[in-house]
Amino acid sequence: MPMKGRFPIRRTLEYLQKGDIVFKNRVKIMTVNYNTSGELSDGARKFVFFNIPQIQYKNQWLQIMMFKNMTPSPFLKFYLDDGEQVLVDMEGKDYKQISLHVKKILGKSEEVLQAEAQAKMQASNPANFGPRKYCLRECICEVEGQVPCPGTTPLPKEMTGKHRTRMAAAAAQE
Amino acid sequence: MLQAVGGRSVQATRLLAGRRAVLVEAVRGRKSRTDTVAKSKQGRIKVPPPVDPTEMVVLKERYAEYEMITRALRLEFKEEVLRKKYEEETGSMAEERSRQEAEEHRALMAFNDQENLRLLQRRVLRIQMEKEEAERKQVEAVLQREEQQQEFIKEKEREILKLQEDAKNFITLENLDQRIEEALDSPKNYNFAIDKEGRVVKQTMLQ
Numbered sequence: 001m002p003m004k005g006r007f008p009i010r011r012t013l014e015y016l017q018k019g020d021i022v023f024k025n026r027v028k029i030m031t032v033n034y035n036t037s038g039e040l041s042d043g044a045r046k047f048v049f050f051n052i053p054q055i056q057y058k059n060q061w062l063q064i065m066m067f068k069n070m071t072p073s074p075f076l077k078f079y080l081d082d083g084e085q086v087l088v089d090m091e092g093k094d095y096k097q098i099s100l101h102v103k104k105i106l107g108k109s110e111e112v113l114q115a116e117a118q119a120k121m122q123a124s125n126p127a128n129f130g131p132r133k134y135c136l137r138e139c140i141c142e143v144e145g146q147v148p149c150p151g152t153t154p155l156p157k158e159m160t161g162k163h164r165t166r167m168a169a170a171a172a173q174e
Numbered sequence: 175m176l177q178a179v180g181g182r183s184v185q186a187t188r189l190l191a192g193r194r195a196v197l198v199e200a201v202r203g204r205k206s207r208t209d210t211v212a213k214s215k216q217g218r219i220k221v222p223p224p225v226d227p228t229e230m231v232v233l234k235e236r237y238a239e240y241e242m243i244t245r246a247l248r249l250e251f252k253e254e255v256l257r258k259k260y261e262e263e264t265g266s267m268a269e270e271r272s273r274q275e276a277e278e279h280r281a282l283m284a285f286n287d288q289e290n291l292r293l294l295q296r297r298v299l300r301i302q303m304e305k306e307e308a309e310r311k312q313v314e315a316v317l318q319r320e321e322q323q324q325e326f327i328k329e330k331e332r333e334i335l336k337l338q339e340d341a342k343n344f345i346t347l348e349n350l351d352q353r354i355e356e357a358l359d360s361p362k363n364y365n366f367a368i369d370k371e372g373r374v375v376k377q378t379m380l381q
Contacts, residue, residue: 086283086286087286088289088290089289089293091293091296091297092293092296093293101286104282104285105282105285106282
């Protein structure tokens with residue numbers, strides 16, 4: 001039973017990674033008030049159904065709360081870390097419009113995202129060897145196609161230092 | 175250079191003094207204190223490797239220089255990192271950037287407020303229209319009910335009139351004899367014939 005729910009594509013990693021709303025660091029809490037019935041709340045319902053998983057995936061530390069059937073009209077409220085509250089009315093809008101609007105007012109812009117990605121790439125150079133916390137690999141023996149770790153399989157005689165020194169000594173003697 | 179040589183010579187003489195007299199203690203390393211000494215190592219006296227004084231002096235000089243350089247480089251890099259971090263947080267660019275961000279934020283908030291206002295106006299209009307619609311429906315309903323009542327009354331009146339009309343033809347005690355006579359005098363023939371085409375024929379023989 002691999003597929004669960006009405007639109008199981010929402011549960012795939014590919015779909016979640018496609019989400020493009022990354023909020024600024026100042027946004028801490030997001031509250032969604034919407035109704036379960038009614039034409040005006042339709043866009044809000046679709047937004048909650050399709051876009052909220054993507055947003056939570058991209059903003060793991062953002063607290064998102066949903067309230068149903070508390071007010072006659074649907075809206076979003078964002079609480080920033082300096083106490084400011086941003087109200088976004090969702091009445092009668094389409095879910096795509098809502099997500100574009102939200103991205104415009106409180107999302108990180110494309111340049112900022114790209115700069116961050118660049119910085120991350122520069123910080124983590126795959127050519128570095130070291131502790132797992134900072135680098136990809138610890139030793140060249142971990143790479144496919146390289147000499148395996150002498151700790152697990154003994155090296156062939158010709159590659160050991162002992163043999164090499166003995167050979168060099170024998171050659172020097174002659 | 176002379177001062178450096180002076181310093182180094184003291185250490186060299188100290189090394190030369192007890193060359194063969196110095197004994198390195200038996201460090202067990204991998205083995206514990208209860209393990210016996212290996213057969214091949216019985217009677218072995220460990221002696222540190224021989225040191226050439228001139229080589230030692232030269233090496234010490236070079237090592238000192240090398241370590242000084244590497245230490246200086248290391249500190250330089252550390253300082254650079256710290257300076258970058260400081261600049262990032264409390265530099266002139268940071269203030270500029272934060273000011274710009276605040277500006278942008280304000281502009282976006284203004285845009286959002288405009289959008290909210292627009293939606294608010296739309297909502298107000300919609301509510302007004304709905305209210306008018308409801309009022310109109312109310313008035314219509316009242317009218318409808320009025321009409322229905324009037325119809326009802328009219329219907330009832332018509333029935334009364336019809337009954338009054340019919341009352342004229344009723345058979346009462348006075349008319350009884352007369353009506354019996356009339357009925358007996360005029361026999362009514364209810365028979366009829368019908369052919370395949372559906373034509374009704376009422377002229378049949380009374381028996």
